[in-house]
Structure formats: structure tokens, C-alpha cells
């Protein structure tokens with residue numbers, strides 16, 4: 001099966017003879033500090049995960065943002081561990097090379113280091129995550145240490161931590177004062193010291209992100225944190241131009257897939273109504289030897 005992979009090079013010394021694409025691991029990401037920028041994208045299901053994986057994303061994050069972009073909630077707070085596990089399993093089946101991170105939802109890790117370990121274990125064991133992410137700073141150092149010592153890599157997340165929506169008074173840029181910026185740097189240093197292999201920096205001014213990136217020895221992955229981070233992350237629907245409602249300033253759409261979906265659906269409706277779909281080529285003949293699986297599955301299976 002592997003020999004047929006388009007990611008595997010030829011063996012005849014031609015330009016095709018590139019090294020095979022390998023699974024990206026937490027230690028490999030850790031090594032990317034100051035090197036090739038890390039590209040992380042959120043994903044919530046098998047098909048999207050396979051498409052993003054084939055496009056070359058380094059990391060697929062099954063973010064608790066699923067509470068907003070998949071479930072339609074106002075915040076990420078109601079998301080449960082079982083829900084993250086369910087989506088992470090689907091993404092893990094789609095990701096053949098990318099590193100899959102499961103996001104620990106609100107109140108699944110704050111209670112104690114033991115609770116954090118137990119639920120991180122569930123995300124890896126039941127959810128098939130390769131590592132876990134949790135929101136918070138120095139106050140969680142013991143929790144991070146407990147999880148990493150059990151052999152589960154941890155990604156930290158500081159700056160705007162959406163699970164603290166009520167304490168922060170909304171989704172607001174963090175680290176604007178000198179004191180607040182210093183706290184973010186200290187939090188990131190504490191997470192590194194506790195064993196985190198990478199740290200997400202969300203919605204902080206670029207100079208604060210640059211300072212954190214300079215001070216910590218693990219990669220920083222920014223979202224609304226400017227260009228100095230060691231990597232960038234976007235919610236897949238934002239990146240693809242499929243987001244509804246409020247669009248944060250940093251959420252650049254690299255395509256207009258939302259418009260393409262609506263255009264295709266309008267055409268489908270029109271052709272169903274005027275009878276041009278299905279045509280003869282979409283119908284099975286009575287003497288056909290074998291029925292094929294749907295085209296979308298064939299394409300995914302063939303790669």
C-alpha cells in the first residue's frame with residue numbers, strides 16, 4: 001500500500017527520488033524552532049482531514065472551536081471531552097502524515113493534574129490523538145508535567161484563551177499592557193519548563209509574540225499574533241472562505257469555497273428541477289457487472 005503512495009519517490013535516481021513523506025511527530029515539531037515554519041490547520045472530520053493532509057499541513061488541530069464552527073455555539077465552553085474524542089477519531093483516520101492534536105475542552109483538565117492526565121489519556125487512547133493542547137499558563141505547569149511524564153506530548157495555549165471568555169470579558173486581544181505582556185512571556189516560559197513541545201499564541205500584539213518567540217525554546221504557533229511566530233494556525237473554514245458571521249481581522253480566506261459550495265448547490269437544484277440531472281451516464285445499466293462505490297470515496301481511496 002505504501003509503495004503506491006504519490007508521496008513516495010521513485011527508486012531510479014530521477015527527480016522523483018525524493019524521500020518519502022513521513023508522519024510528523026511532536027519531537028519533529030519541537031525541532032522546527034526557528035526553522036521551517038509550522039503550518040497548522042483545524043479539522044473536525046475525515047474528509048477535510050484527508051484533503052488538508054494531502055495538501056501538506058504539518059498539524060491538524062481538532063480544536064474546541066468545533067463548538068462554534070461545527071455546533072453553532074456562541075463560545076467553546078459547552079464542548080465535552082466525548083465530542084472532541086469523536087471528532088479527533090475521524091480526523092486521525094484522515095491524517096496519514098500530519099500530527100493530530102486533540103484540544104482539551106473546558107473543565108476537562110483544570111481540576112487537578114490527575115484529572116488532566118486521565119482526560120489527556122482518553123484523547124490519545126479513544127480519540128487517537130498524537131498529542132493534546134490545553135489553554136492556560138503557569139497555573140497549569142504541574143498538570144502539563146504530569147501529562148508529559150506519562151508519555152503524552154502537550155501543546156500549550158496562551159494569550160487569548162477562549163475558554164476564559166467570561167473572565168476576559170469576551171474574545172479580546174491580550175497582552176496590551178506591559179504587565180499583561182510580561183505575564184504572557186512568564187506563562188509561556190512556565191509551559192516550556194513543564195515540558196510543552198509547542199505553544200499557541202492567540203490574539204496578542206506582534207511585538208509580544210516576537211518576544212515570547214525569542215524567549216522560549218519551543219516553537220510558537222500564532223493566530224492573530226503576527227509574523228514572528230515559528231508557525232501559524234487558522235480555523236479551516238476561515239482559511240477556505242467558508243466562515244459565517246463575525247470574521248476576525250487575522251482570518252484571511254485563501255479561497256472562496258463557501259461561494260463555490262453555494263454555486264454548485266444552486267446548479268444542482270436547477271438541474272434537478274429541469275430534469276437534466278441525472279443524465280444517462282449517472283445511471284446503472286441492468287447488465288452492469290459490478291457496482292462502484294461513490295466517486296468521492298473512490299478518489300479518497302485511490303490516493
Ligand code: KIV
Nearest residue numbers: 042063064065200233
Ligand atoms: O480551538 C481552536 O481551534 C484553537 C485554535 C484557534 C488555536 O484553539
